Amino acid sequence: xxxxxxxxxxxxxxxxxxxxxxxxxxxxxxxxxxxxxxxxxxxxxxxxxxxxxxxxxxxxxxxxxxxxxxxxxxxxxxxxxxxxxxxxxxxxxxxxxxxxxxxxxxxxxxxxxxxxxxxxxxxxxxxxxxxxxxxxxxxxxxxxxxxxxxxxxxxxxxxxxxxxxxxxxxxxxxxxxxxxxxxxxxxxxxxxxxxxxxxxxxxxxxxxxxxxxxxxxxxxxxxxxxxxxxxxx
Numbered sequence: 001x002x003x004x005x006x007x008x009x010x011x012x013x014x015x016x017x018x019x020x021x022x023x024x025x026x027x028x029x030x031x032x033x034x035x036x037x038x039x040x041x042x043x044x045x046x047x048x049x050x051x052x053x054x055x056x057x058x059x060x061x062x063x064x065x066x067x068x069x070x071x072x073x074x075x076x077x078x079x080x081x082x083x084x085x086x087x088x089x090x091x092x093x094x095x096x097x098x099x100x101x102x103x104x105x106x107x108x109x110x111x112x113x114x115x116x117x118x119x120x121x122x123x124x125x126x127x128x129x130x131x132x133x134x135x136x137x138x139x140x141x142x143x144x145x146x147x148x149x150x151x152x153x154x155x156x157x158x159x160x161x162x163x164x165x166x167x168x169x170x171x172x173x174x175x176x177x178x179x180x181x182x183x184x185x186x187x188x189x190x191x192x193x194x195x196x197x198x199x200x201x202x203x204x205x206x207x208x209x210x211x212x213x214x215x216x217x218x219x220x221x222x223x224x225x226x227x228x229x230x231x232x233x
Contacts (some may be wrong), residue, residue, distance in 0.1 A: 013059035058101040065094035146191035
């Protein structure tokens with residue numbers, strides 16, 4: 001009998017909490033992950049995304065061992081003592097993976113519930129959506145940016161890590177709106193770091209928020225995930 005295969009790289013595992021996260025934040029999970037990598041999120045949302053990544057990884061483990069168990073029981077291998085031993089080992093690994101997944105889900109819920117509460121109590125129309133062009137500028141700067149002054153012409157512009165050039169007038173306008181800030185401790189000829197303020201991050205998070213942020217709370221079906229250890233035995 002061949003050895004157990006190693007888990008193969010796969011797309012992000014979908015969890016039953018994804019819909020609640022998207023309803024509470026107004027963004028799909030893939031967008032939140034991308035925002036996390038670009039430093040857009042505030043502390044609460046950053047922690048939520050980090051914990052959700054742990055949950056997705058744990059769910060991948062559950063899927064792997066469940067698929068392996070189906071393969072072992074699917075008639076591909078001879079029914080002998082080696083198969084029984086391997087099935088028993090896989091069942092144990094699946095149960096351990098499910099325990100890790102359930103623990104990860106509880107951590108996500110603990111981080112998500114305060115965000116849901118804030119979304120439910122937030123006044124409607126509190127934040128004025130920023131234009132799409134400004135969203136693009138803020139996203140570009142979130143990935144890293146510096147303000148430079150040309151030594152000969154004296155003209156200034158912002159260069160982002162992605163290669164985008166942003167006019168100095170745009171920087172001044174967004175800076176005046178409190179969405180961007182500069183580290184003036186660096187000379188402009190060497191490059192002044194430009195970053196999003198907390199208001200800038202909040203504006204990006206609110207940019208695609210739906211009209212209602214009430215998270216769906218459908219009744220859990222008997223045997224539905226996540227389950228308690230008592231339900232698995």
